[in-house]
Amino acid sequence: MNALKPQTFYPMTNVIQDYAWGSHTSIEALFDIKNNTGKPQAELWMGAHPNGCSAVTVNGDSVLLSDLINQDKEAFLSKTTADAFGELPYLFKVLAAEKALSIQVHPNKQQAVDGFEKEEKTGIALTAFNRNYKDNNHKPELVYALTDYKAMNGFKDYQEIVSLFSAMQLPTIASYVDDLAQEPNSNGLQRFFKAILSLENETKERAVAELLDYASNSTDELFVLLQDLAIQYPNDVGLFAPLMLNVITLKPGEAMFLSACTPHAYIHGTGLEIMANSDNVLRAGLTPKYMDIDELMSCTEFVSQPLSSLLTQPNTVDGGMSYPIPVNDFKFSVFTATDALTLETNSAEILFAIDSDLTLTHENGESVTIAKGHSVFVPAYAKRYSLTSSGNVARAYN
Helix, strand or coil: CHHHCCCCCEEEECEEECCCCEECCHHHHHHCCCCCCCCCECEEEECCCCCCCCEEEECCEEEEHHHHHHHCHHHHHCHHHHHHHCCCCEEEEEEEECCCCCCEECCCHHHHHHHHHHHHHHCCCCCCCCCCCCCCCCCCEEEEECCCEEEEEEECCHHHHHHHHHHHCCHHHHHHHHHHHHCCCHHHHHHHHHHHHCCCHHHHHHHHHHHHHHHHCCCCHHHHHHHHHHHHCCCCHHHHHHHCEEEEEECCCCEEEECCCCCEEEEEEEEEEEEECCCCCEECCCCCCCCCHHHHHHCCCCCECCHHHCECCCEEECCEEEECCCCCCCEEEEEEEEEEEEEECCCCEEEEECCCCEEEECCCCCEEEECCCCEEEECHHHCEEEEEEEEEEEEEEC
16 A cells, blocks of 8 residues: 555545436535536435446545555455455445335345346346346345435235225225235235236226225325325336335434345435445336346245334444444444544445534544535545544445
8 A cells, every 4th residue: 555655535526316216406405516407316326336436536636436446455445345345345325316216126145146147148238128137246225314205115014915905995906805815924925916016908007097096085195105106107016015015204314224135115305325236126116117027026025024123223333323234235324413533444434424514534644524415435444533523424334
């Protein structure tokens, strides 16, 4: 590292993705990042992913974060991370959803390895419409709400699903509901889920029409949501998903982990998201994109999750709130109103100023101040630094 004359703190310039479902106003309103293009500001990416790599300032010059790390992976990432992952193992985002994202399932690590190898051997192009596996990695995620954040995550209780569908008495899918009522367990739900997703043509149109007719006569919050989703995604089998999946609204400061093999979808709101460095997605509705139902079924665990179990409860660690993560790819903490708080690092870190400026200071005399809505990369070789901010600061590391 001596030959590189490294600095300790690297201010970042981050890519904003303009996906169609994104908000035009939220990122500008929260972080004063002007939306001069008028396009949606859907996701602000912080990391070294090739589809939206951050740039860092090195001695006044702009350098891709991936290029910086590749100069000396052991120094920037730590030897442990470099040996285990060979790259920055996480992608950190601000996600601002005005419209609902597709219902998704992410494969576990072994499924990703097997699926990627199979598609490589088959010769399906990485950019092909019907490509499921873009890489050989899993994609666990954690979302931390900055505004009210509505999402779906995990299956409801089996009997609750039966009750909801039975009460509607929709003729087109009545036989499927009867079968689930006879077997309200993982096997029964698997068959029911596949039957719903496999609805096609006139049968699908008739089933969705019956669902929306029922919803239009209800003031229940769940059916109001269905009507809103139907405007965004007309005649989509994903409209049945809120009757099968837990619907939850995170309050600002609440967080939720999204496990592999679990159906989920973000519906509306702005939050921070941290995930393993992967782009593997199997879709289950609310999308015009490719849906491989057989592959989706093989990668989905049909277990119910109590709504009360979805929130991730933080622990106080190093003067901040640390959110337990059951994987090694990333960790996530939030600090509030800190004054020269000493932090030690054994990995590459990204700190994001949520609602106020942050200042980092190192014992070598280097200091940097980052405005809210912006971030700074801290390499593993920093070892120790101090953090000062009058507001909230998010820390991504591993």
